[in-house]
Amino acid sequence: MSLKVLVVDDASFVRDTVKRTLRQFLPNLELHEAVDGRRAMSVMKLNKIDIVLSDWEMPEMSGAELLQWVRNESKSPEVPFIMISSRGDRDHIVKAIQSGVSDYLAKPFTAEELQRKVVKQLNKIGYKESKRPAQRDSAFGSIDVLTGGNTEKRTVDSAPAGQQKGQNIFAKPAKVVSAKTGGFEGRAQLRFANLTCQCVVRELSLQMMTGFMVRPEQLPGLFDQAVVDLENKSGEALARLNAYVHSLQAMENNPDTQKIKIVVRFVDNDPEKFEIISKAIA
Incomplete structure (x- = not known):
């Protein structure tokens, strides 16, 4: 059975980094992604997610608001929820843990740090890795980072309301x-x-x-x-x-x-x- 992982972050670069790292050590992986908490909710309503990795500061609906919904209203209130945030101060971490996160990962992070946090949570839920080897990056294997194409990926439409798909709010002429x-x-x-x-x-x-x-x-x-x-x-x-x-x-x-x-x-x-x-x- 595939391991269903939800990656939530408004930055596509961060989502791609997380997904690429997960593929390196997890076989039978089914990746889902969302650009904010509201779209993540839609994913979780349609899929039984095994683990969530979510940014904390996002437009539309933050990671904190998504966590509250997961713990209090979703069908999977006990799902492992790893917070990923660029805020590394102790008070923020303590507040997040008190809110119900399973673990915390500070940006920027290494592949080893991400793997250690994810494996720790998978061990807690009794996930056993398949014998099928995990995917390894190669010159062509990570082409999806450039094109966005990946047959394993299930993505909720990431274009915010009023914004055309593929358009970035920073994609206007830069004022330097x-x-x-x-x-x-x-x-x-x-x-x-x-x-x-x-x-x-x-x-x-x-x-x-x-x-x-x-x-x-x-x-x-x-x-x-x-x-x-x-x-x-x-x-x-x-x-x-x-x-x-x-x-x-x-x-x-x-x-x-x-x-x-x-x-x-x-x-x-x-x-x-x-x-x-x-x-x-x-």
Whole structure:
């Protein structure tokens, strides 16, 4: 029997990352996905889901609201529910556990961390892995990340009301503000799975951020997940944005240079965050 997993996140990049990782260690996998809690509810009403992995901050219906519905109104109130969030502060984690989550996974996360959390919950419900080998990524095996095509995937229509399918709220011409020209004034902290870096913001737009940072001992890789904690010049938090590494460039013609230019692209599809960035670069 297939293991039915529901992945809920408004960012397609995060959903694809989770799905790709799950396929690497779980055989007989039937993947379902949704862009917010409301669509996740629709999936769960039509399918008996074995485990839920859900983002916490989403438009339309948050992960917290979805969790309340699952525990109090759904047909599967005991289903394992793993919260995935870019908020890693202790108070938030404690509050989530008190709300009824089964476990917590902080963004950005490694494949090993995700596997450990999922396997722990599957062991609790007595799931036994099939002898059929799990799918392994290859040059062609992960082509669905680029095309969105996957015969195993059952997807609830992910286009929010009033938005055409395939359209992204960030898919409009970017308003780019250069730090040199006196537009956005602030800084950012970049959080990766295994390191945190301070970054001077060079350019900021609705789709991406360009910045300068000191070279860490271990550089992040292209397409690595990142969380951008954006601050104004007074050090006040403006936004917490999910992103991925788009490019890395040495700022000097020297292999020992300590100055790195980094470009990250935002993956959130949240109108609230969209508005925050718009105000920041206005």
